Amino acid sequence: MKTDDLVTMLATGAGAVQPNQAARRYATAVGCGALGAALLMAVLLGPRHDLAAAALLPMFWVKTAFVISFAAASLFAALRLSRPGLSLAWVPRVVSAPVVAIWLLAAAVLMRADAAQRTVLFFGSSWNYCPFLIALLSAPMFVAAMWAMKGLAPTRLRLAGAAAGLLAGAVGAMVYSVHCTEMAAPFIGFWYLLGMLIPTAVGTLLGPRLLRW
Amino acid sequence: MPLILKSTLRGVCGLVCPHFEIGAYSRAVVTKGCNATNAGNRPAERGEDRLRNLLVLGLAGDESAYHAFLQELSAHLRAFLRKRLARLPDEVEDLVQESLLAVHNQRHTYDAGQPLTAWIHAIAKYKLIDLLRRRARRDLLTDPLEDELGLASASDAEAADARRDLGKLLAQLPERQRQPIVHMKLEGLSVTETARLTGMSESAVKVGVHRGLKALAAMIRDDA
Numbered sequence: 001m002k003t004d005d006l007v008t009m010l011a012t013g014a015g016a017v018q019p020n021q022a023a024r025r026y027a028t029a030v031g032c033g034a035l036g037a038a039l040l041m042a043v044l045l046g047p048r049h050d051l052a053a054a055a056l057l058p059m060f061w062v063k064t065a066f067v068i069s070f071a072a073a074s075l076f077a078a079l080r081l082s083r084p085g086l087s088l089a090w091v092p093r094v095v096s097a098p099v100v101a102i103w104l105l106a107a108a109v110l111m112r113a114d115a116a117q118r119t120v121l122f123f124g125s126s127w128n129y130c131p132f133l134i135a136l137l138s139a140p141m142f143v144a145a146m147w148a149m150k151g152l153a154p155t156r157l158r159l160a161g162a163a164a165g166l167l168a169g170a171v172g173a174m175v176y177s178v179h180c181t182e183m184a185a186p187f188i189g190f191w192y193l194l195g196m197l198i199p200t201a202v203g204t205l206l207g208p209r210l211l212r213w
Numbered sequence: 214m215p216l217i218l219k220s221t222l223r224g225v226c227g228l229v230c231p232h233f234e235i236g237a238y239s240r241a242v243v244t245k246g247c248n249a250t251n252a253g254n255r256p257a258e259r260g261e262d263r264l265r266n267l268l269v270l271g272l273a274g275d276e277s278a279y280h281a282f283l284q285e286l287s288a289h290l291r292a293f294l295r296k297r298l299a300r301l302p303d304e305v306e307d308l309v310q311e312s313l314l315a316v317h318n319q320r321h322t323y324d325a326g327q328p329l330t331a332w333i334h335a336i337a338k339y340k341l342i343d344l345l346r347r348r349a350r351r352d353l354l355t356d357p358l359e360d361e362l363g364l365a366s367a368s369d370a371e372a373a374d375a376r377r378d379l380g381k382l383l384a385q386l387p388e389r390q391r392q393p394i395v396h397m398k399l400e401g402l403s404v405t406e407t408a409r410l411t412g413m414s415e416s417a418v419k420v421g422v423h424r425g426l427k428a429l430a431a432m433i434r435d436d437a
Contacts, residue, residue: 001379006310007283009379010317013372013397013404015273021321083322084335153319155339211431212343213315 022082022152026075029141036140037175045133045179062105066188067177070196071170072163077166078145081160082152085120088159089146089195089198095166099193100121106185124182131188133179134195138165142199146210154211162200169196215417229364265329272320286333287313293337301348307433308344312337314430343434382432390425395417 018024041047054060073094080086085164110118145164154160173192182188264285271279290309298305315336325333383391396407397418407416 001312001377003287003306003310003313004284005379006313008282009398010313010426011276011280012269012319012399012401014271014276015320015404015419017272019272019325022324041402083324083327083332084319084339085327085331119391137242153315153322153336155368157336212434213319213427 003169006128012212022079025148026079029144030057030075033141033144033168033171035135037137039170040137040140041175042181047178048181051178057183063155063177063183063188065172066098067150067174071167071174073098074163074166076164077150078107081156081163082149083153084153084155084161102189103183106189109185121184121209122186124187124192125182126182128178130182130191131195131198134169134172134176135198138168138199140172142168157211158204158207160211161203165200165203166196169199172199263331267326268329269321272323283313286316290337292342293334297341304344308340311433312340314426315340315434318426318430377433382429385432386425386428389417390421390428393421394425397422
């Protein structure tokens with residue numbers, strides 16, 4: 001095959017291309033992933049019973065702000081890693097910012113508390129299943145994020161898979177936080193993060209295989 | 214005894230080296246790519262602007278601009294890849310075509326605000342590293358001598374035909390993808406005409422072309 005023939009073939013009837021396809025794909029993916037997670041949560045777990053009362057507490061909103069900002073940061077990472085040739089310089093900073101913030105808060109809380117309280121602040125009452133439920137709720141978003149990325153062109157497949165997994169974990173945590181009654185910063189900063197890292201690890205492993213093009 | 218030891222060592226290296234080469238190649242490629250992007254010399258910049266304008270027009274639906282873009286891009290890719298595949302001159306044209314197909318299939322990921330060179334080079338590097346990785350894996354299974362002999366006799370004819378045959382590749386596609394590609398992309402018929410001719414709906418024709426080109430890229434990738 002001559003290269004000129006290929007060029008002619010590719011250009012013939014190429015037509016116009018819709019702009020902003022990355023943003024559109026991710027909007028669809030996050031919509032579907034969050035909806036899927038919400039349905040799973042509603043069926044399997046249900047929202048916390050004291051949701052209305054909890055919504056009056058500042059710590060509830062701190063937790064919500066953490067999961068939402070982490071989801072936004074991982075969406076940023078996924079968007080950067082989905083297209084060829086974009087600089088990744090800001091990705092580590094953006095992704096670590098919410099984590100550093102919650103850790104600082106956790107450190108402050110732990111320092112003020114006395115020794116007996118610290119264990120409760122760290123382990124809460126659900127440490128042994130919280131990460132697994134977050135990972136479970138992240139499954140729909142995991143599929144959706146991989147679909148979004150597969151339709152674009154990631155060139156660093158391992159990192160891209162990790163970003164897709166991180167986004168899935170963050171959306172899973174966002175939905176899970178409506179069910180979960182834990183509100184201590186040390187708990188959120190460790191067990192929530194651990195839960196989000198489970199799909200991230202899966203994404204890192206599967207990325208090179210699923211995202212090749 | 215030392216001679217035997219030496220040749221054994223060489224044999225072992227032959228098995229191990231492909232992996233090292235990938236690292237070396239990708240590192241070299243990355244640094245070179247960076248230099249090319251940051252060089253900022255005037256003629257290159259103007260070339261980039263021109264190429265970028267052609268692509269932007271092409272993405273908006275201007276077919277002749279898109280044709281000119283791909284044509285100029287193939288020369289650019291050939292130079293870019295020849296420099297990085299000096300040891301495998303036979304692979305250059307195949308990889309140029311593979312990269313062109315990739316650029317075409319992924320053209321919706323180009324953001325008009327982004328430097329074009331970075332986007333193009335990232336795609337070409339991705340395809341290059343993919344090729345080297347494939348070769349490394351294959352070299353582990355086959356006799357390395359065979360490859361060496363093939364290389365020695367290879368000539369570096371400029372813009373040689375790639376070794377693959379489009380007709381044979383197309384024949385492997387399912388009908389719903391092959392027919393739209395043959396009518397639209399080779400015979401130059403419109404979507405409507407192709408739809409009428411094949412009895413497919415217009416959106417099925419478009420999807421067929423899109424998926425068919427992706428499948429072609431995958432076929433080339435997997436049997437290269």
